Amino acid sequence: MRIRRNYIIILLSGILACLAMLQPDSLYASPTDKTFTVVIDAGHGGHDPGAIGKRGREKNINLSVALKVGRLIKENCPDTKVIYTRDKDIFVPLHRRAEIANNAKADLFISIHTNSIASRTAQVSGTETYTLGLHRTQENLEVAKKENSVILIEDDYTQQYAGFNPNSSESYIIFEFLQDKNMAQSVNFAQLVQKQFRAENRTDKGVHQAGFLVLRETTMPSVLIELGYITNPAEERFLLSDAGSSTLARSIYKAFLNYKQGKGKDVSVPQPQQADRQVETEQPVVTEEATTSRPVFKIQILTASKVLPKGSRQLKGLSPVDYYREGGLVKYTYGAETDYNKILRLKRNKVDSKFSDAFIIAFRGEQKMDVNQAIKEFKNNRK
Template sequence: MIKTRIISAFIITAFCFLWTLPAMAVDKDGKFILVIDAGHGGKDPGAVNGKNQEKSINLNVALKMGKLIEENCKDVKVIYTRKTDVFVELYKRADIANKAGADMFISVHTNSAKSKSANGAETYLLGVEENRASANLNAALEENKAILLENDYEAHYEGYDPNSPESMIIFEFMQNEYQKESLKMATFTQERMVKSAKRPDRGVHQAGYLVLWKSTMPSILIELGFISNDAECKYLVSQKGVDEMGQSLYEAFRDYLDYHNKLVEKAVPTAQAIGNKGADRELPVYKVQFMSIRNPLKKNDKRLKAYDNVDYYTEGGMCKYTCGDTTDFEAVQKTKKEVQKKYKDAFVIAVYEGRKISVREAQEISAKNK
């Protein structure tokens, strides 16, 4: 876990606080919760090459990976968004992970290209990558088109239109709380696919995948290889291919788990109270995070006065600005709605005993202390 520093933007409240991040979502047994998402399924075959369908490759590799984790990582709970050939809406896949309070979301896909020679594995996290924008854009657009098969997609993706590349702009201003962890997982995954499964290396990239956008934890999307490449397709549908890919993804997850556990050991939570009132706060405090920028704002910046109780903390090299300060969850929701008029991606964070914790955890603590 990273030690982070929160500095009040108000001079009168010149407290310094140490936060430990990221907040771990832990289930009742204290297990790490991993959600494995085999892309497509049922009426949505994904990409195809002859009789070979992406949905089957994704499922076979996802199940193999999950089985290895279940057998070898007793402190991990694996949840699948599907274990059979069924259709699951993209937002429901993210929902499964969000509701479970998952610590990691891994979506498994297989790529396709017009050029039959394109091959190799690549791993994505959410975001926009300037230099490679068009290639990534096309891959993400293709995957996002899965929602066209959903009955009521207009209702679930906040106006995102899978037929319009312009729609991808919603991802451009997105702040992703979990980028550092996602990048770590993506890097381990890419390394293992290349070293263990000997796949051609297409690297780690960022793009606007809806399924990642909707999940509220570190998350990655894997493109195992190209179904459109005959040789690679043959490999991916073979038992050898499934075993090797599943094994490499399992190894990558083990790498991440080691990294994650070391951080958790290192983290020493500080017992300082957080909040402008300064007194001991027995209940979790909710704030609205509305902006994430590289350098702190100047003292006279108007944005510091735009809302009540503007604060910032630093995390992953970014200054993250928050406003509001309340133990009342309903009140913070109102603040969030207000802030979202200007900052569409604003979201609620929770702080307890000097640490940032998940909102779900905070609500549980609040409920217990009522």
């Protein structure tokens, strides 16, 4: 019996050895040989045309560029897996697009769109790339509203998106409290995309943040690209042309190569000059009030990818200011009070006229905290 068992063990060992010689890659692949997965999302589709121009529809432009980007990656990056949320003219709900990326455990999510404005007489043009966050301008909010409004034609959208109203400004405050661990990598890729667009002489409208539902649920670095304005006749002709869509696709592909080769490293944020540290410190200013355990309220006025020079025009004359770092970004604040009513009056009297989208945040010591919890504690302390 023992001899028979030994014979079986020897036989199985021989079979495994033969299989290893025949199929070394599948059985003994190196644990470091991980395929890079990118999900390319062509916005809109099917009965959702997206923005409509005089000659074309956004859904077709998006799909054309998305397929060309995917084709370039497939042809030149054998170690990369390309997945499309749609590769033909069909409707895919926003939440489903994120599910596709999450289920694939993607390393990067690229959502491709085409911009528009209500007035066709204005010659607005240019490309811009968005990452997830709270809008900083009314224009950014309007772009998010436009792209998010697609949920209104989805079944049971109120349940699927927890009552989110894409046309209500109040709904977008939720994006401020999202802690996106992939923010730095997302901003990095967005900057690479815009750099390539500039190299092709496209008007650069920059990198922005806004509350896009399609990015909210993704668990990897994600961006939403606006290729140009279909409501601008000249830009529409470019977007609809084979040469135009190929140029845009090539730019996104080159940005992808640079990002992948750099492995999505965080955006480098230069350190401030020593002279700036008197009013701008890396951590929130610790005042006498802040040394207590009570929350300290501040007004967030601006987000930047790097530390601004002292007296920057972007601060619109507010001084002294403070900043903190979060998600690879530099976020500027003004004022510091344990009294919520005082900071609210300061915002209304001195900040709102300069920064219409400023909002109040809270810290406990050097740690940012939920502002709603901070307000609740403030009310309790007054009793």
